[in-house]
Amino acid sequence: MTLKTTPLNAVHKASGARTVDFGGWDMPVNYGSQIEEHHAVRRDAGLFDVSHMLAVDLEGPGVREFLRRALANDVAKLKTPGKALYSCMLNEEGGVVDDLITYFFREDWFRLVVNAGTAEKDLAWLGRLRSASGATLTITPRRDLAIVAIQGPKARERFWQAYPATRAATEPLGPFSAAQVGTWMIARTGYTGEDGFEVILPAGDVVPMWEKLAAGGARPAGLGARDTLRLEAGMNLYGQDMDDATSPLDAGLAWTVDLKDARDFTGRKALERRGQKQQFLGLLLTDSGGVLRAHQKVRTAQGEGEITSGTFSPTLGKSIALARLPLGVAVGDTVHVLVRDKALAARVVKAPFVRNGKTLVQP
């Protein structure tokens, strides 16, 4: 199979990126040292090509009502144009079809940004929900757009240095808000636990933007650093921490499921019937002897759990993980993770591990 490429692929290759197949896309995993890229984002600014993710525009008179039924979080919260909301889209069994961000621009125009590996499935699912609801709306995948994330404590400053004309429109943005600046959508969102922007722009504009931001000191960072950053920030990764068979309630995403009123969203009945069966918590490896990884078993006093994402945390200098654990396990408990032939001690902690450059767990 030929891998799909983003408009920045040649730029990545020219700058020495090591690339991998990520959801069918040839994407940079690092440009040298993953750990140094990670630190650049925590301390200054890093630059990510996330054009493999897909923007999907929903347009028509009934978009808000459609999304109130399609998503587990309630887009009724989006009252001001530019506001964004993180949500899961569920199947009828309450499993997660995808996790996504919804941006509200006008009553007849919302934009979703969905994961790369699930994009085709999401489009098919949205099409099915539209047919079932009879809603009048168009669903447009925007493969003509590219997405760049600039993240870190100095990210916004570096972006404004490169593009001073965008400052007036984007400086007032609070977290999870976006502004349209010409043909660019600039959002104060990200997947690193740091401040910064995600910029959605015409594919033809992305190479000059990348080169300008990199020349201005934002360090290109690959999916490797993106994964250690999001894990430290306690953010879920679709396909690893949850999938079609996982309830958001068992994946630490209950905070995104809005059950406040009687809204009848897809998957709600199944969620309410099934309830929460496991809890999603962080682990900090206290023994030495390896690195926590996905699928390792966790022994607790209440039964067995499993790591869904694990890595070595560059900020903490220790291995960390996100895990689904039996109900009753408490923060502060010591549990044991099976790493090869050893049972290594780990402490149960509340994620995030790191936010805005600050370590939030005791080492």
Next chain:
Amino acid sequence: MKIPKELRYTESHEWARREADGTVSIGITDHAQEQLGDIVFVEAPQAGRKVAAGESVGVVESVKAASDIYAPIAGEIVAVNADLAAAPESVNEDAYAAWMYRIKPANPADLDKLLDAAAYEKAASA
């Protein structure tokens, strides 16, 4: 890809060097460290262990993956590099200085059966 001429290699990306005392130092190649990325954990075997050629004797873990270390030849583990536990990144800095353990070979001629630099270069770029 750095592949010193004077060393011997395996297809599983170990290098082997004969020392003056007849023991053989083992590490992972520059190509291996480059593939693994930032190395954060090295588990070396216990000294005194007798090993067969091809036996898994330790583990290297990078941020992204774990990889076994194999014994290129049969013999007895006589020394381990304790410095690597505290400074696993030294494997990234200089893979051929960062030896992991030493074997006293059961049969010293076994070393000559391993890949030479030219053969390893071919194997590693395949």
